[in-house]
Amino acid sequence: KNQVEQSPQSLIILEGKNCTLQCNYTVSPFSNLRWYKQDTGRGPVSLTIMTFSENTKSNGRYTATLDADTKQSSLHITASQLSDSASYICVVSDRGSTLGRLYFGRGTQLTVWP
Amino acid sequence: EADIYQTPRYLVIGTGKKITLECSQTMGHDKMYWYQQDPGMELHLIHYSYGVNSTEKGDLSSESTVSRIRTEHFPLTLESARPSHTSQYLCASRENEQFFGPGTRLTVL
Numbered sequence: 001k002n003q004v005e006q007s008p009q010s011l012i013i014l015e016g017k018n019c020t021l022q023c024n025y026t027v028s029p030f031s032n033l034r035w036y037k038q039d040t041g042r043g044p045v046s047l048t049i050m051t052f053s054e055n056t057k058s059n060g061r062y063t064a065t066l067d068a069d070t071k072q073s074s075l076h077i078t079a080s081q082l083s084d085s086a087s088y089i090c091v092v093s094d095r096g097s098t099l100g101r102l103y104f105g106r107g108t109q110l111t112v113w114p
Numbered sequence: 115e116a117d118i119y120q121t122p123r124y125l126v127i128g129t130g131k132k133i134t135l136e137c138s139q140t141m142g143h144d145k146m147y148w149y150q151q152d153p154g155m156e157l158h159l160i161h162y163s164y165g166v167n168s169t170e171k172g173d174l175s176s177e178s179t180v181s182r183i184r185t186e187h188f189p190l191t192l193e194s195a196r197p198s199h200t201s202q203y204l205c206a207s208r209e210n211e212q213f214f215g216p217g218t219r220l221t222v223l
Contacts, residue, residue, distance in 0.1 A: 004156075034212075043120075043204050043214030044157075089156075091212075102212065104156040 002027040004092050006105035014113050017080055021108045023073040023090030031093040031100055035064050035075045038087045038107065047075070047088075080112045117141055120205050120215035127195055128223050135190045135218045137205030146188040147212075149204040150174060157204060163188055195222045 004025045013019050025033070032051045036044035048057045048064040050073070056065050061078045077084055087107040093100045117140040127133055139146065144165040149157040149172075159172030163182040177199070178192050188207075192199055200222050205215040 041217065041219060043216050046211060106156045
């Protein structure tokens with residue numbers, strides 16, 4: 001069964017600190033993995049997208065890594081800011097159909113305290 | 115910022131009412147989607163469309179219906195709203211990248 005598991009479920013950190021969020025998946029065949037940021041009451045916004053051949057990608061203070069062999073990804077946030085408080089969702093796409101079906105994790109709820 | 119819009123953003127309505135959630139995108143994408151998301155839970159696909167006059171049901175069974183008469187417009191309709199329909203509904207469109215709208219928070223009393 002294709003699944004996407006994220007950990008931790010929630011995380012509280014102090015402003016300025018770094019953190020790392022984890023994503024494990026069993027989706028096969030694999031096409032790409034995306035990290036989204038979803039603010040409360042808003043739609044998800046894409047942070048990074050990585051294909052099989054990419055093992056790291058950065059977007060400002062966000063750095064995503066991908067190990068396609070172990071089917072694991074992480075999202076590292078550097079020097080956190082209050083505006084980083086949001087849910088971070090890992091989404092994996094398969095190559096099994098024209099649709100390129102997306103599998104969503106439940107997200108990690110990050111809270112940054114001043 | 116993606117050009118995908120949803121209205122209304124918030125809707126509180128009584129049981130039995132008919133409602134239509136609007137979704138429009140100006141990117142010319144053929145593929146459009148509706149997701150349902152409860153607080154703290156993952157997004158569940160309820161409808162999708164490959165293009166005009168093409169609609170399919172998603173993974174999560176839903177009593178809602180959709181239509182795709184124009185490329186840019188993908189409305190979702192509930193003929194008779196019930197409290198179990200209370201949720202957030204997210205519209206999305208896709209070429210290579212998937213873009214989400216801001217969502218409609220629906221509350222059925």
